[in-house]
Every structure is written in structure tokens, then in C-alpha cells.
Amino acid sequence: MDLTNIPLQIRANWSNPNIPIIVRSGIPGEKLTARLPYRSDNNTWLRSLASGTRKPEIKWSPKIKAWKLPISWLNRFVDSGLERYGRLYLIQPYREIEKCAPACRNAVGHDCQCSCMGANHGIGDGRGWFDVSETFSFRWGTSAAAIKLMTKKLRTV
Numbered sequence: 001m002d003l004t005n006i007p008l009q010i011r012a013n014w015s016n017p018n019i020p021i022i023v024r025s026g027i028p029g030e031k032l033t034a035r036l037p038y039r040s041d042n043n044t045w046l047r048s049l050a051s052g053t054r055k056p057e058i059k060w061s062p063k064i065k066a067w068k069l070p071i072s073w074l075n076r077f078v079d080s081g082l083e084r085y086g087r088l089y090l091i092q093p094y095r096e097i098e099k100c101a102p103a104c105r106n107a108v109g110h111d112c113q114c115s116c117m118g119a120n121h122g123i124g125d126g127r128g129w130f131d132v133s134e135t136f137s138f139r140w141g142t143s144a145a146a147i148k149l150m151t152k153k154l155r156t157v
Contacts, residue, residue, distance in 0.1 A: 010147050013089050019149075020085050022077050026093035026143065031057075032069040034077060037085070042067075045084065049076050082152040090148050096141040102131055 014021060014035060023033040036042050046058050046067060059068045069077060081088045104114035105123050112118040128139040 020088040024092040033066050035066040087151045093143045094146045
């Protein structure tokens, strides 16, 4: 995992030795990458996540000091990781959605009351917009990495 193009917040948390991190890159065929706080039983714990499945496809990557896990283990890893550690970081891709309207993009003049706040005012049609109606269009932004700190929910009795 090359950290050079990763946002600073994610790089800083990757270096934190106390909180596990699981990364879903979104790249087809790429495995999950899991960085765990050191425990002598990490390999055993990870293999226990494979219960009920065929031989686990777990590999240690010494170059990045992280585990490579099957992509299908994401939910299993998060649930078990929260039980084991109490908190973890989940890093995965997301895409923001932009909203506008054909009336805005085709407008003449400066009056804009659209949710784009004038960013697309008068630019014309096209550029990847999907028109749902005369008053609503959307398009997906570029993919970016998001990091979320997840914590174990405490049960009250």
C-alpha cells in the first residue's frame, strides 16, 4: 500500500500503533489491508475469522507491516475487531454526489437559487450530468478515500 497519495489524516492514523486499521481500496481484485496493534496471537485471531469458510487466504506483508485478507471479510473483521480492540479505523472509497438542475446550468443572468450555489450556473448541459427532471440533476464526483473511527457500542442494562 503506497501512502504517498493518501491524505495526511489517513497517513497519520496508519502510523498509530494502538488502533487497528482496515482498508478497502475499491480496486477490483485487491484484498483488504489490515494493520493491527501487535499481539502475539494476531495470526490465530485472524484465522479464527475464517470459521465456516474454506482455507483462509491470509498473508502477512512485511513491507507494509500489515495483513492481506479476503475482501469478503470486511464485515466480519469490523465486528470482531470492535469486540477485540474496542475501536478501529475503517478506510474505504467514497464518491460525493453533486446536485444541480438544467434550469441552472442553462441559465442566463446571475440569479441562482440552486443547491450548487452557482458553481454550475450557465455552464450549459453535458459534463456528466444525469437529468432526473427539469428541477434536478446529479453527477458523481471523483473517488476519494474516507476514514472513519468506529467504536464498540456499550450495552446498558
